[in-house]
């Protein structure tokens with residue numbers, strides 16, 4: 213199993229208040245499987261994605277990537293995992309403003325020491341960015357910026373891709389184009405995909421759907 217989460221709990225504490233967001237979540241994702249995670253606003257979808265991505269740690273429970281619990285790893289090990297095996301695409305594009313499009317796409321792969329020039333060129337071409345490669349992020353539209361972010365994430369060929377409303381900041385037409393490209397390329401990498409979305413029609417395009425409500429997944 214690519215991802216196996218068991219009995220995951222997460223509580224946030226602010227001042228003297230506590231909010232239990234996740235109350236024993238179980239979640240499995242097989243290699244190359246695509247899974248949509250839906251749920252009301254505030255139900256904890258982003259929280260769960262952050263935990264799976266090793267950006268935060270659960271209070272209890274286990275999150276295994278290929279059989280190894282990420283909570284048991286050191287910060288450095290989790291950072292390494294995020295660079296090489298887990299790719300994340302957020303609603304905000306999070307590009308590096310001082311780098312060109314070409315350098316943004318290659319950035320993570322270079323950090324991971326795994327920059328495959330042919331694959332990166334193919335990504336730029338397939339994502340329709342060939343004429344934008346020497347431009348800077350601020351010179352691009354939102355849809356183009358998200359395509360760069362997708363290219364950067366997939367350049368390392370992660371085994372697991374986590375996406376949090378990746379087209380949430382785009383207009384409908386642009387969202388459709390970007391999502392089509394994203395799903396096509398994720399399919400080509402044979403990565404497992406965990407996608408947070410509010411869209412039922414988008415969720416129906418994936419292999420499986422789960423719903424997060426009152427802190428548990430069903």
Ligand SMILES: Nc1ncnc2c1ncn2[C@@H]1O[C@H](COP(=O)(O)OP(=O)(O)OP(=O)(O)O)[C@@H](O)[C@H]1O
Nearest residue numbers: 224225226233251252253254255256257258259260
């Ligand atoms: N770092 C944090 N500190 C305190 N509370 C937080 C933190 N992050 C999230 N929360 C709270 O946890 C709850 C779940 O938030 P989360 O962002 O995971 O929900 P979500 O399902 O992704 O929502 P949305 O669909 O609106 O993005 C919310 O009530 C939120 O305010």
